[in-house]
Amino acid sequence: MDVMTLHLAVTFAICLGVVLVGSRVRALVRRLRAPKFYATTLLNKSETKLFARLTKATRPGWQICPQVSYGEFVRCENFRRFASVNAKRADFVVCDAGFNVIGVIEYQGSGHWGSTRRSRRDAKGRDKVKRRALSEARIPLLELYDGYTATEIERWMHMLDRKAAGN
Structure with missing residues (x-):
C-alpha cells in the first residue's frame, strides 16, 4: 500500500470515528436534556x-x-x-x-x-x-x-x- 492510500485510509477512519463519536454524544445530550418524569397527584x-x-x-x-x-x-x-x-x-x-x-x-x-x-x-x-x-x-x-x-x-x-x- 502506498503512502497516499494509507493517508486516505487513516483520514477516512478518523472521519468515521468523529461521526460515530459525534452521533453518540448528540444522543447522550438529547437524553440528558429530555424532560424527566415526575410524580403528581392522582386526583385534582x-x-x-x-x-x-x-x-x-x-x-x-x-x-x-x-x-x-x-x-x-x-x-x-x-x-x-x-x-x-x-x-x-x-x-x-x-x-x-x-x-x-x-x-x-x-x-x-x-x-x-x-x-x-x-x-x-x-x-x-x-x-x-x-x-x-x-x-x-x-x-x-x-x-x-x-x-x-x-x-x-x-x-x-x-x-x-x-x-x-x-x-
Missing part, C-alpha cells in the same frame, strides 16, 4: 372533594376506585370495539367487597370540555363511547356536573344499594 382538587363525598355515601364494604381504565372492567370479543374503550378512564368506579363493578361515576368538571370547539367535540365523542359500553355491559352510570349536590350522590348510591340487594 375538585375530584378529591368528590371522592370524599362518594366515600361518605358508600355502603360499608364497598370501594370507590378512582381513575380506572375501562379495559379493566368492560370486555368485548370484538377487538376493535374493545380498543375503543380500553384506554379510556372512568373517574370513579364503585365496587362491592368482591371488587365486582356496581357503578361508574363520570365527573364532568370545569376542565372536561376543554376550551375549543374541537376539544368539546372530542369530549362528547369519548363520553358517547363510554355511555354505550356501560349501557351494553349493564353498568349504571352517574354523570355529575359542576354544581352537583350531595343529594344526587345519595340517591344514586341508594339506587345501587337496592340493585345490589336485588330489589
